[in-house]
Amino acid sequence: MALNEAPLLFRFEVDSSENLTYIPMCVRFNLDRFGLRISLAQWQLLPYEDRRLLACFPVDDDTQIEPNFDHALFEMMRTHANVEPEWFAPDEAPAWRNVNAVPGGIAHQSELANLQPPGLEAWAQLDPFQRYVLAKLARKPEGNHDFAPAMREFGLAVPR
Incomplete structure (x- = not known):
């Protein structure tokens, strides 16, 4: 490539x-x-x-x-x-690769941003890089200032 x-x-x-x-x-x-x-x-x-x-x-x-x-x-x-x-040894099965489960950190970040977490179907329809981005932004317990803008950009920002 x-x-x-x-x-x-x-x-x-x-x-x-x-x-x-x-x-x-x-x-x-x-x-x-x-x-x-x-x-x-x-x-x-x-x-x-x-x-x-x-x-x-x-x-x-x-x-x-x-x-x-x-x-x-x-x-x-x-x-x-x-x-x-x-x-470091890369994770062989990172959570973002799994289209059958939305990582828990994403639900937590969604709650902090006052957004609905993405459903399983919406999660599975994201491209792998978008899933990586959301999982990366959601890995820490405190709010991430880029999480809500990323959700909006990926068409997932639904208010609670």
Whole structure:
């Protein structure tokens, strides 16, 4: 798969990513699928063009389709931050892949945002990357400022 021409940003991310100052969801997805971790401070050490390039990698769940994200990240981190990303074992069966159950954190975040959680049918109809995004935004117990905008963007924002 070829790189995308422009960074893969959702509308809700355009303001919150502040010109790639923060790690966009497409980069978080690729970090998670390759089992790599970098800090926000490390991300911000990369030049804008490197951050932009990393945000142009495809968001496909198959690491064999686009195996160069990890290599590019390692080279950029060594060159500009003099560090290497941390490795971790990726989750073999993350909750967002399961179309038969909406992760519990999503119901909690929906409640905090005064929204109805998505039903099973709506959850299953989201593309895998959208399910990843909602699950990622819903992983912590405190409210996430991007959760409700993401729900709106994905057509799921139904008030309680």
